[in-house]
Amino acid sequence: MSVTAIAAAAALALTGCSSSGSTKSDGGSSITVFNGATGTITENFNPFSSTALQPTLGVIFESLYWFNAASDQDPVPMLATDYEWNEDGTQLTITTRDGVTWSDGEDFTAEDVAFTFNLVNETPELNTTGLSATAEATDENTAVLTFTEPSFMQEPSVLGNRGIVPEHIWKDVKDPVTEVNSKPVGTGPYKVKDFNAQSYVLEKNTSYWEKGKPEIDEVRYISLETADAASAALLAGQVDWMSSFLPGLDQILKDHDNLTYINTPAMTTSIFTCSNPDLGCTGPQTDPAVRQAIYYGIDREQLNKLAGGGFAETASPTIILPERDKKWISNPENVEAPANADAGTAAEILDAAGWVEGNDGIRAKNGERLSLSIQTVSGWSDYISLNDAMTQQLAEVGIELKPTQLSWNEWNSNQTLGQFQLSLDSIGLQPSNNPYFTYDKWYNAANTTAVGESAIAGNAARYDNDVVNAAIATARATNDEAVQAEQYGLIQEQIVKDLPYIPIYVNAMLTEFNTDRATGWPSNEDKYALPVSWKSWDNGIVLKSISPVK
CATH class of the missing domain: 3.40.190.10 (Periplasmic binding protein-like II)
Structure with a gap:
């Protein structure tokens, strides 16, 4: 047309x-x-x-604070003007803003904040962020949330990812799960x-x-x-x-x-791998050497020209955004993924792992060809272009890539259930720019399950690493950024080696x-x-x- x-x-x-x-x-x-x-x-x-x-x-509805995903800045006060944790991270005291009214003219108070969080706590279907807190308004401008365990890292979800509702309306809503709210009253x-x-x-x-x-x-x-x-x-x-x-x-x-126009890349386009044979993943991609060879075998500069329109930015094997969040990357060598293919390094890695080149140029090991299926969604033209180009690039290092195009529902179901070898997807846009949220969602073994069961919480790769799991737990229990940075360094050492998610580039966001x-x-x-x-x-x-x- x-x-x-x-x-x-x-x-x-x-x-x-x-x-x-x-x-x-x-x-x-x-x-x-x-x-x-x-x-x-x-x-x-x-x-x-x-x-x-x-x-x-x-x-229409506002949060207590707003977190800017486009730049590195402190949370911006919205319906709250101050907050403070107790020493062990089990209690969060929030000071609400004076002079705010609901769009129907009623006054906004800390009672509305307490009501909102208690409604979430009492209604499991509404609790999509894993909130484990009860709330109390101790006066007109103070709400106190009490958690069952140290919860410093729930701060962005509590402050920036929860729309506050008016108690005088929602206390009479019969079913807050199915309510359409056709005449919303917000701040x-x-x-x-x-x-x-x-x-x-x-x-x-x-x-x-x-x-x-x-x-x-x-x-x-x-x-x-x-x-x-x-x-x-x-x-x-x-x-x-x-x-x-x-x-x-x-x-x-x-x-x-x-x-x-403006371009604000914030999502790392990556090859998701079903990486863990202990949880039922099958195929050559369960070998870390194969994942490393893919990492070195693709030419990201060419992929950007062919599929990204030249607008994509450099990714990091740590899955941290190099431009916005470089301060969190502990090893300077891991700030950026290689721009061009390094076929020599890829070949050395595969040779050392026992993958031998066959007569047709495709490697094999113990009778298994190094042939991998990679899924994407029909109509995602840039991802389809990525697959076409990577098929040619990886053939140069002895890896056969076999792209498939599926409906979004089938693609998503396969990825969630672990019924895939490779899948194109993106990582990014978490509750705040702190790497904890990316590492917890995608790399924490607590957020995955066996193949055939739904890993809807994240970690589609079925990744399980004891060092990573322990570091995530330590980072969760503190708001000391120096301690968190140390733990993220431990995580990065492991995931750069294991590569359950293989970064391509930070995709354009035009x-x-x-x-x-x-x-x-x-x-x-x-x-x-x-x-x-x-x-x-x-x-x-x-x-x-x-x-x-x-």
């Missing part, structure tokens, strides 16, 4: 918007956001629900104006606690049929904010002075903006929030930071 035809289709899909896509009939300011929604939109503004509409968290900068299955509109909360914010009167979230339609809508001036990989982006925007109607968007010079249009929490920061063009 041509761009012109796609634009026409996009215009039809945007019925209900003006020709500009962002001007209110009364002359007020408005912008249109595409956050990746396709097809029918299902109404759900329940801040406890895993399927809540994305602006529910951060735009955020916007509230729901109207909703339908193709789009919904939020209007500014005129009683918002941060005076003078927000400045944009209305925000429309839309659904489109395809990403191509969204791109065409952006070029036609019908979308003001979207996040999409557009091949040839610089050339596309050259003739559109009103469009700009976000495009229309500057005709709003200014103040995040930029490469000022990454005041992670700007991707699909990111909860950060959406609220961006929307209250932009201003209408005068």
Whole structure:
């Protein structure tokens, strides 16, 4: 389909918007956001629900603090202004903000904070972060959370990943698990104006606690049929904010002075391996030597050009972001993965492990060919390109790669159940930038299970290393960053050697903006929030930071 035809289709899909896509009939300011929604939109503004509409968290409901995933900075006070742990990490005292009201005019107090956390604690289906705390409001501005064990590392989930709800409404909700919450009452900068299955509109909360914010009167979230339609809508001036990989982006925007973009890579595209034969993994990838050979056998610079559009950034074998979080990488030699293939090193590793080159160039050991299947999702064009290129690259070192394309459901099920050899996926965007959350989720043996059982908590690689498990436990029990850094160094020594997740690159995260109607968007010079249009929490920061063009 041509761009012109796609634009026409996009215009039809945007019925209900003006020709500009962002001007209110009364002359007020408005912008249109595409956050990746396709097809029918299902109404759900329940801040406890895993399927809540994305602006529910951060735009309508707020957290106590906000954690910026785009840069290394301290948590930003939101509904709280201070917090303090007791010495052993079993009690967290939170001071709530004065002068905040709910969008229905009722006062916000520490009672609402205590109610929210007690509701989560008492309702297992809502407790997706493993919270183990009870809460009490000791006065109007003080809430105290008491944990059953040292819980310093629950801090980001408690402070930054929990939408606070009004007790005066939610105490009467019959089932907080299934509640749709069609008329949400929050403290955020916007509230729901109207909703339908193709789009919904939020209007500014005129009683918002941060005076003078927000400045944009209305925000429309839309659904489109395809990403191509969204791109065409952006070029036609019908979308003001979207996040999409557009091949040839610089050339596309050259003739559109009103469009700009930012790239905020934060997710490490990696080859996930089912690595642990003791938990039922089978295949050559269970040999660490094979995983190391793959690590050295791929040419990341070429992969970036072919699949990443040149926008990807360098990854680290520690799975820490080298640009943002280099301070946590203990060994300078592990800051960056090699840019180019090192076939010689890969061959030496395989030779030493007993993998012998066959007549067809593919190695074998004890009668087993070094042939590996790698799965990805149909339609993930960049990942499909990665697989095609890596198939050729790894053949040079005697590894046969056999890509398969599956539906998202089948791909996800295989990965969760451990029914794969290799799988393309990404690691990133944890509750805070502290490496603990990545290491605990993906490398802790407590978060995995045998092949055939669901490892939904993470650790799809079925990785189990006693040194790593012990270091994660030690880091969890302290808020001393020096102690944590020492433990992360121990973890890195092991995972760089074992490579249950083989890093390729930190994938591009492109976000495009229309500057005709709003200014103040995040930029490469000022990454005041992670700007991707699909990111909860950060959406609220961006929307209250932009201003209408005068």
